[in-house]
Amino acid sequence: MLVSEVMLQQTPVRRVLPVYDAWIHRWPDPASLASERPGQAVRMWGRLGYPRRALRLHQAAVVIEQRHDGAVPSELVELRALPGVGEYTAAAVSAFAYHQRAVVLDINVRRVLGRLFAGHQYPPASLIKVERDQARALLPDDPDVSARWSAAVMELGAVICTSSAPHCGRCPVSTQCAWRFAGYPEYDGPPRRGQAYAGTDRQCRGRILSVLRDSDEPVTVAVIEATWADVVQRERALATLLADGLVVRADEGALALP
Numbered sequence: 001m002l003v004s005e006v007m008l009q010q011t012p013v014r015r016v017l018p019v020y021d022a023w024i025h026r027w028p029d030p031a032s033l034a035s036e037r038p039g040q041a042v043r044m045w046g047r048l049g050y051p052r053r054a055l056r057l058h059q060a061a062v063v064i065e066q067r068h069d070g071a072v073p074s075e076l077v078e079l080r081a082l083p084g085v086g087e088y089t090a091a092a093v094s095a096f097a098y099h100q101r102a103v104v105l106d107i108n109v110r111r112v113l114g115r116l117f118a119g120h121q122y123p124p125a126s127l128i129k130v131e132r133d134q135a136r137a138l139l140p141d142d143p144d145v146s147a148r149w150s151a152a153v154m155e156l157g158a159v160i161c162t163s164s165a166p167h168c169g170r171c172p173v174s175t176q177c178a179w180r181f182a183g184y185p186e187y188d189g190p191p192r193r194g195q196a197y198a199g200t201d202r203q204c205r206g207r208i209l210s211v212l213r214d215s216d217e218p219v220t221v222a223v224i225e226a227t228w229a230d231v232v233q234r235e236r237a238l239a240t241l242l243a244d245g246l247v248v249r250a251d252e253g254a255l256a257l258p
């Protein structure tokens with residue numbers, strides 16, 4: 001559950017599935033992942049994007065092994081203390097894996113609740129206190145029921161109350177929807193950021209990592225230089241990869257996964 005939630009943080013299900021299957025097959029528990037070098041996690045991560053998540057999962061596995069006898073903790077506080085585990089991921093693991101009462105607020109839930117109760121097309125760019133308080137007030141008291149409720153609202157957002165084309169005719173709560181009653185007023189907040197990739201430092205970092213993933217040996221600087229023509233951008237991307245610990249220096253200046 002922790003692995004899938006981390007992988008799904010910023011990546012669609014269809015891209016996650018093959019990597020998740022391979023990951024769980026190779027590392028069925030935190031102990032097996034913790035016993036490997038972190039670079040193996042980065043290699044297995046492949047092209048899922050935002051590869052720091054792979055390093056954080058490896059670090060979390062080490063902490064789980066050392067402090068929690070190899071079992072993923074169930075309490076929110078302990079989950080939040082794991083590397084790479086934020087508010088949403090901790091709540092999702094606590095609710096869906098352990099059936100604890102936890103407020104699970106992903107973008108789908110935020111959009112549904114925002115439309116239903118605030119009458120807004122889209123929620124604020126970042127989670128705000130009002131959303132948390134409202135979701136907590138709505139959450140059923142019974143832990144089992146609350147986990148099912150959260151899963152149901154997430155599914156409603158993913159399948160019916162979609163971002164660009166909500167299917168209000170099939171919506172089970174359409175008679176209570178403030179946004180629908182208001183005549184679907186358009187979002188008028190700050191510009192919503194897209195996910196540009198081509199030509200960005202992210203793409204450059206991805207190219208460098210791809211070369212390192214495909215090699216069992218350290219890679220020379222000359223090979224890295226061939227990955228991206230813009231010297232300044234390449235150097236900047238490489239510097240951030242080194243700073244993040246996703247890449248390390250090997251002998252004679254060569255580069256490798258950690």
Ligand code: SF4
Nearest residue numbers: 161166168171174177
């Ligand atoms: S009525 Fe439409 S906009 Fe409102 S919650 Fe249902 S699907 Fe979303």
